[in-house]
Amino acid sequence: MGSFSKLVFVSFGVINTVNAWGVLGHATVAYVAQHYLSSDTASWAQGVLGDTSDSYLANIASWADQYRLTSAGKWSAALHYIDAQDNPPSDCNVDYDRDCGDSGCSISAISNYTQRVSDGRLSASNTEEALKFLVHFLGDLTQPLHDESYEVGGNDIDVTFDGYKDNLHSDWDTYMPEKLVNGSSLSDAQSWADSLVKEIESGDFKAQAASWIEGDSISDVITTASRWASDANAFVCTVVMPDGAAALQTGDLYPTYYNSAIGTIELQIAKGGYRLGNWLNSIYSSKIAKRDFESFVETRDAAPAAAPAAAPDLSVREARPLSRAQLAREAMGGSCCKSRGREEDHEHQH
Ligand SMILES: *[C@@H]1O[C@H](CO)[C@@H](O)[C@H](O)[C@H]1NC(C)=O
Ligand SMILES: *[C@@H]1O[C@H](CO)[C@@H](O)[C@H](O)[C@H]1NC(C)=O
Ligand SMILES: [Zn+2]
Ligand SMILES: [Zn+2]
Numbered sequence: 001m002g003s004f005s006k007l008v009f010v011s012f013g014v015i016n017t018v019n020a021w022g023v024l025g026h027a028t029v030a031y032v033a034q035h036y037l038s039s040d041t042a043s044w045a046q047g048v049l050g051d052t053s054d055s056y057l058a059n060i061a062s063w064a065d066q067y068r069l070t071s072a073g074k075w076s077a078a079l080h081y082i083d084a085q086d087n088p089p090s091d092c093n094v095d096y097d098r099d100c101g102d103s104g105c106s107i108s109a110i111s112n113y114t115q116r117v118s119d120g121r122l123s124a125s126n127t128e129e130a131l132k133f134l135v136h137f138l139g140d141l142t143q144p145l146h147d148e149s150y151e152v153g154g155n156d157i158d159v160t161f162d163g164y165k166d167n168l169h170s171d172w173d174t175y176m177p178e179k180l181v182n183g184s185s186l187s188d189a190q191s192w193a194d195s196l197v198k199e200i201e202s203g204d205f206k207a208q209a210a211s212w213i214e215g216d217s218i219s220d221v222i223t224t225a226s227r228w229a230s231d232a233n234a235f236v237c238t239v240v241m242p243d244g245a246a247a248l249q250t251g252d253l254y255p256t257y258y259n260s261a262i263g264t265i266e267l268q269i270a271k272g273g274y275r276l277g278n279w280l281n282s283i284y285s286s287k288i289a290k291r292d293f294e295s296f297v298e299t300r301d302a303a304p305a306a307a308p309a310a311a312p313d314l315s316v317r318e319a320r321p322l323s324r325a326q327l328a329r330e331a332m333g334g335s336c337c338k339s340r341g342r343e344e345d346h347e348h349q350h
Contacts (some may be wrong), residue, residue, distance in 0.1 A: 020080055020140045022174030023062045024184040024192070024279075025269055026185060028137040030057035030303075031193030032200075032273020033280065039285040047116075048124075048131050057135050057276075058186055062079045064136035079109035079133070080140050083149035084233050089244055090236035094229045106137050106146065107229060111221040113137070118287035120295075138279060141225065142272035144240050145235035157245045162254040171253065172240070172265065179254070180262055196270040205270055212271045218286060222248055228275065229236045232268060239264045 013065065019312075020026060034057050037126055046052045051059055062154035068080065082105040084094040116122055140146045145154040145168065154168035160180060161171045181188045199205040216224045233327035239261055241248060248257065 006146075007046075019326060020062070020146065021143050021269070021272075022177060022184065022212050023065075024189055025143070025173065025265075026061035026065075026136060026139045026188035026278050027055075027058040027186055028177075028192045028196070028269050029272040029276060030061040030135055030141075031190050031277035032196055032270060033135070033150075035193070035197050036274060036277025037280070038281050038284070040289065041281045044284050044288055045131065045280060048128050050123075054169065055186060055190075056112060058073045058189060060132045061135050063132045066086040068156060073264065075103070076109075076201075078103040079137065081153055081270060082106050082141075083148040083153070084147050084229070085149050086233070088148065088150050092117050092233050093116065094226060094233045096226045096229075099149070106141050107222060107225040109133060109137050110141070110225045114218055114221050114283060116177050118283050120290070120291050136226050136274060139269075139272045140230075142232050142268040142275075143172060143230045144232045144235040144268070146173050146242075147229045148236045150236070154240070154245075157241075157248065159248050160252045161258070162252065168240070168245070172261070176258055176262060176265055177269070179258065180265070188233065189333060192269075193273065196266065196273065199266075200270060205267070208271075209274055216278060216282070218279065218282045235264055235268075251280055313327070 021029065034042070034054075042056075046056050049060060050055050050153040053059065058138045064076065064080070070079045080097050082094060082096075083101065084092070086093045086100050096107055099105065102113075105219050113130040113133045116126060117134060119127075121131070148154065150159045152169075154172070155170075157172065159166065159168050161175055164175070166175060181192045197203075213225070218224075228332055
């Protein structure tokens with residue numbers, strides 16, 4: 001390989017640090033969600049985002065990952081995960097009080113932005129920010145390693161996948177999904193979403209889809225999002241590392257491990273999209289439509305506007321010492337994920 005192409009590869013790797021479900025996974029979650037939005041919810045979301053294209057959610061699904069890499073957005077890095085301090089593979093569990101760090105976590109963020117997106121007193125740009133965060137974080141929550149503190153959510157588990165040295169976290173976020181669909185573009189996401197929607201409508205997921213959203217309630221966000229996190233975290237023990245991490249560090253994870261994991265990845269992406277669609281429909285129908293109707297009635301009757309209810313104070317958290325995993329994340333500059341070893345170990349090993 002000549003030094004020019006090597007240089008291009010290196011800078012590509014630096015810019016494209018891997019985070020969350022990768023761009024492909026988040027866009028696929030977004031397209032699945034779009035399929036399930038009511039037309040009223042869809043028009044509302046398009047208005048908030050200023051995007052009437054047919055990719056309005058997919059276009060912003062990875063915004064939060066770009067934002068957290070900027071100096072203005074660094075504060076939001078902790079919101080992409082919850083560091084469950086459990087003990088895989090023998091014991092997997094999430095405990096919101098134990099695991100949500102002092103700078104917040106995915107669950108507290110979903111609570112905050114569910115409230116903010118429907119809070120009619122916020123500016124258009126704050127409302128837009130809230131919707132962009134929700135679209136992203138509901139996706140992050142279904143990636144099992146975003147609900148796990150062990151080895152910094154698997155970022156510190158070095159493995160080999162399909163000839164590349166990388167880490168277990170990035171394989172789940174990005175490289176196993178990309179292997180499945182052989183690509184990472186929005187149109188790859190669109191076709192993957194189409195096939196997942198088919199599974200939900202008439203295939204393997206039909207019998208279980210209702211259970212993915214059972215009990216979901218925008219009036220009890222912490223309980224709902226904690227259930228989502230526990231559901232994904234359970235896969236850390238059963239699918240992600242059923243025999244422990246060391247068992248994944250010998251040999252190539254492709255094809256045997258990949259084949260054992262890819263069905264769960266498809267399930268979790270479909271689930272994230274289905275939940276997101278239902279969540280936004282609920283926010284729209286029980287908050288936005290209702291608020292718009294009330295202000296219509298108030299204006300018509302020229303009744304004095306009711307004082308807006310105070311926004312719940314979500315900022316009260318007890319100070320707790322940082323866990324080992326949280327310290328490790330801090331050391332990584334608040335990043336949820338290291339970039340793939342491609343830039344350091346960019347040579348194919350076979
Ligand atoms: C995957 O995509 C690449 C480039 O887009 C193409 O050259 C290749 O044939 C594809 N492989 C498969 C198995 O579809
Ligand atoms: C809620 O979101 C706003 C806007 O992004 C942020 O400034 C604030 O810190 C968040 N609060 C909590 C408790 O997460
Ligand atoms: Zn993320
Ligand atoms: Zn990630």
